[in-house]
Amino acid sequence: MLSIRAELAIIGCIMMLPHGFIYFIRFLILKLPKIMTEGKFPILYFSYIGIGIIGFIVMIPLFITSIKKVRRKMQGRSWKRLQRWAYLFYLLAYVHILLILLNESKIDWLRLSTYTMIFVGYMILRIFKYKNKQKIGLRVICNTNN
Ligand code: HEM
Structure with missing residues (x-):
């Protein structure tokens, strides 16, 4: 799998893009106005949306620099340093999912x-x-x- 890990990362990111966009737009158009009119503050909900957004932002440079054409233009050291942010992305993805599951009425x-x-x-x-x-x-x- 090591030889195709860049391709796998690119496929993973492409699959994540609609997830992030659609849920973010749903949050802005449907969820946020409803929460504002109800006057409640669902901490877990805001936390997993916030963590999802941060994870999504962290993913973008990882995605772009996984593309061979972009990678070739970078110095090996700075590419490696940037790709270390992937560990933060994994952690944020896990916390995002954990909070979603803990937010459900039945775990x-x-x-x-x-x-x-x-x-x-x-x-x-x-x-x-x-x-x-x-x-x-x-x-x-x-x-x-x-
Ligand atoms: C703009 C950023 C993001 C937003 C707004 C967002 C929002 C959401 C929402 C609303 C759900 C559904 C929760 C439910 O079932 O009610 C969800 C599920 C999920 N999200 Fe995200 N997300 C974002 C980014 C991410 C990222 C970066 C990952 C990383 C892998 C991710 C992984 C997942 C997974 C795996 C699920 C399904 C969890 C499950 O129910 O088993 N999301 N997300």
Whole structure:
């Protein structure tokens, strides 16, 4: 999958675009005026919409710089630095979904545990990869010093 991860990221982003646009427009046109007339302040609702919007904004530069033509114009280091924002995006996506599920009148434990397993599983594997890379880096430094 590593060889096509840029393509997968682009497909994922393209699929996210209508989601963000449609729910954002629905929020502005239908939900917000209704909430204002009711005079209530649904914290969980505003939180997951707000987190969704931030996630969506974070996704845009990640999306654009995943396109090979754009990537080629960037320096490797600055591209990598920018792509690190993907971790924030994953976290925001998880919190967005978590709040949506907690906002429902009856919690769907199957969905909640599935999303949690995917997110936590990914996080654990990513930490392992980071630690392994650090170990290899240390070994290389020791070998070049000897
Ligand atoms: C402009 C930004 C966004 C807005 C306004 C928004 C809004 C919403 C709304 C209103 C729902 C439906 C909640 C319900 O069932 O009542 C939803 C569901 C969902 N959103 Fe977003 N969202 C945004 C961005 C994102 C982003 C960046 C992700 C990242 C992957 C995401 C992932 C999801 C998922 C997976 C669901 C379905 C959760 C489930 O019910 O299983 N959204 N979003």
